[in-house]
Amino acid sequence: MRYFIITLGILILGVVLIAGRRGDLSRNRPMQIFPDMKRQAKLRPQTANGFFPNGFSSQLPPEGTIAQEQPLTVGGRAVYSFEDAPVNTGRQTGSTNFIALNPFPITGGFLARGEREFNIYCAPCHGRTGEGTGITKKIGAMAVVANLHDKRIVEFTDGEIFHVISQGKGVMQGYASQIAVPDRWAITGYLRALQLSRLGSVDDLAPELRAKLQ
Amino acid sequence: MSAIFPKWTNKLPLMIIIGGTLTAGAVTAGVWYYFTPKYFRVGYQPIQPVAFSHATHAGQLGMDCRYCHSTVEKSWFSNIPSSSTCMNCHNQVLKDDPRLALVRESAATGKPIPWVQIHRVPDFVYFNHSVHVNRGISCVECHGRVDQMEEVYHAKSLSMSFCLDCHNDPASKVRPADKITDLGWTPSEDPNEAAKRQEAFGKKYVHDFRIESMNNCSACHR
Numbered sequence: 001m002r003y004f005i006i007t008l009g010i011l012i013l014g015v016v017l018i019a020g021r022r023g024d025l026s027r028n029r030p031m032q033i034f035p036d037m038k039r040q041a042k043l044r045p046q047t048a049n050g051f052f053p054n055g056f057s058s059q060l061p062p063e064g065t066i067a068q069e070q071p072l073t074v075g076g077r078a079v080y081s082f083e084d085a086p087v088n089t090g091r092q093t094g095s096t097n098f099i100a101l102n103p104f105p106i107t108g109g110f111l112a113r114g115e116r117e118f119n120i121y122c123a124p125c126h127g128r129t130g131e132g133t134g135i136t137k138k139i140g141a142m143a144v145v146a147n148l149h150d151k152r153i154v155e156f157t158d159g160e161i162f163h164v165i166s167q168g169k170g171v172m173q174g175y176a177s178q179i180a181v182p183d184r185w186a187i188t189g190y191l192r193a194l195q196l197s198r199l200g201s202v203d204d205l206a207p208e209l210r211a212k213l214q
Numbered sequence: 215m216s217a218i219f220p221k222w223t224n225k226l227p228l229m230i231i232i233g234g235t236l237t238a239g240a241v242t243a244g245v246w247y248y249f250t251p252k253y254f255r256v257g258y259q260p261i262q263p264v265a266f267s268h269a270t271h272a273g274q275l276g277m278d279c280r281y282c283h284s285t286v287e288k289s290w291f292s293n294i295p296s297s298s299t300c301m302n303c304h305n306q307v308l309k310d311d312p313r314l315a316l317v318r319e320s321a322a323t324g325k326p327i328p329w330v331q332i333h334r335v336p337d338f339v340y341f342n343h344s345v346h347v348n349r350g351i352s353c354v355e356c357h358g359r360v361d362q363m364e365e366v367y368h369a370k371s372l373s374m375s376f377c378l379d380c381h382n383d384p385a386s387k388v389r390p391a392d393k394i395t396d397l398g399w400t401p402s403e404d405p406n407e408a409a410k411r412q413e414a415f416g417k418k419y420v421h422d423f424r425i426e427s428m429n430n431c432s433a434c435h436r
Contacts, residue, residue, distance in 0.1 A: 001229050005236070012240055022253045025367055027261060030254040038336035045291050047331070056326065116392070120278040124303075135275045141307040173302045178284040 072182060074103045081181065088181060090159035090166065098159030102192075104185050114190025117183045121175055122191075130194045144171065154195050161188045251373040259367035260330040264316050272397075273361040279353055279395040286353075290342040294329055297321040332368050333357065339434050349423040350388035354397040355380065361397045377434065381427045385416030388425065 032038060043049055049057035061067075071078035072087060079085045086092060086099045104110060119128055127133040130148035137145045146153060156164075165184045168174035179187070202210055247253065271277050280286060282295035297320035304314055320327050333356070335341055347353070353360065358369025370376060380387050393399045401411035419425070428434075 001225075001233070004229075004233055008236055008240060012244075015244060019248055019253075022247070023256045025257045025259045027259060029260070030251075030258050030368075033249075036336070037338060040337040042337065044337070046294050048326075048328070120280050124275070124277055124281065135277075136303060136307065139275075141303070143306065171306055173298065173305065175302075177296065178281075178299065180288075 086159065087185070090162035092159075098157045098163060100157045100159065102158045102185055102189050104182065104189070106189050110186050111190050111193055113183065114186035114188070114193075117179060118187050118190050118194075121179055122187065125172075130191060142171075146172075148191060149195055149198050154199070158185075158188050158192070161191060251371040251376075255368045255373075256371055257367055258332055259365055260332060262330055262365070263328050265313055265365075267364050268360045268366055269362055269364045279360075286343045287347055288344055290340070290344060292343045297327060332366055333372060335372055338436070340436050341434065347394055348391075349425050350391055350394070350419050351380075351384075352387075352389055352394050352397065352399070355387055359397055378429070381429055381433075384425050384427045385420045386412060388416055388419040388423065390415070390419075391423075 043057040045058050047057045048055055066082050071080045074087045079087050084093055087103045090098055123134055125134040125136045125145045126148055132145040132147040136142040162184055166174050166176040282299055283292045286292040297317050300317045301321045316327055356370055400408050402408040
């Protein structure tokens with residue numbers, strides 16, 4: 001009996017020593033004891049897959065492909081993403097002139113959306129206030145970050161701001177792949193609000209709001 | 215008359231009972247402790263091709279998760295960022311650093327970086343990121359404090375019972391929509407107060423976000 005208990009003890013100790021505890025860090029892939037169709041021969045996004053010659057599961061669409069999509073509604077008209085429309089390019093149709101005003105109506109919800117997107121995608125460099133004092137500037141990682149309150153940028157039309165967000169400018173790369181079109185316009189609207197916060201005067205306020213300030 | 219069995223065999227039934235119980239107990243405990251995703255999956259930390267630190271980017275620099283994982287609110291899967299996203303900053307920051315050689319090569323040639331997937335539910339589980347993220351479930355609930363991880367590891371079990379814990383009681387996990395990517399957020403510093411507030415707004419959000427806690431099989435298994 002004594003030998004049995006000692007053997008059992010050594011066995012348990014051995015298992016614990018080899019197998020470790022729950023949550024121990026390990027470089028090895030989790031074991032699958034019962035496969036149970038957990039891994040199936042199907043395409044999963046962004047994985048290697050031998051089905052296509054280039055080995056990607058997420059294929060780039062062939063050139064000229066038109067996405068199946070829900071069109072944007074701008075000014076009561078449906079606009080698809082392949083169209084040369086001001087909402088997609090920031091330019092007047094068939095010209096290189098930038099449009100002056102945001103094609104979307106400026107509402108509270110639209111600006112709130114813009115604020116959120118601005119704080120995600122723009123604030124790391126330009127800072128939450130747009131002064132160009134984001135974290136990359138603070139740690140000295142980037143030499144040049146534009147101050148969005150510069151006269152030069154304030155004088156941009158809405159279309160030009162949209163174009164810079166989409167295509168980039170100077171060392172800034174475009175954000176067209178990360179931010180959807182309506183969200184880029186929302187950022188444009190929110191940037192206008194940020195700029196106005198520096199340019200406005202008390203006289204611009206409605207009388208009842210002005211009274212509150214004093 | 216000499217005994218057929220020696221005297222010690224009188225104790226044999228007792229020994230069998232004790233030995234059997236001990237063995238069964240040890241085996242049960244071992245299976246209970248080890249044969250679960252809490253052991254298999256938690257702590258999986260593969261070596262990644264590029265030594266990207268979430269602790270630096272999401273923690274120290276305070277970048278939002280969605281800067282890189284930009285499809286998480288719109289798509290069922292959360293994307294691994296394209297290397298051009300890395301180059302948004304790294305065309306200037308550490309632009310000649312050897313640690314980023316693979317990223318630069320990938321951005322220039324389109325050759326993918328072979329990142330190793332860590333969190334992967336079985337192929338018959340249809341988890342949708344956008345549905346959760348847009349309804350007040352934070353990244354941290356399934357992925358842990360990624361903003362504190364130098365190298366990402368599997369922090370939660372992601373077993374079926376893990377999913378059901380929340381699906382049975384979503385009010386205990388929902389949070390304000392603007393705190394989704396704020397991984398360290400709690401309703402209050404004081405745990406008692408935090409629990410009280412969670413209970414109060416949890417019910418409200420479950421109603422406001424129109425959360426249906428789907429417990430039928432086909433919600434996830436198709």
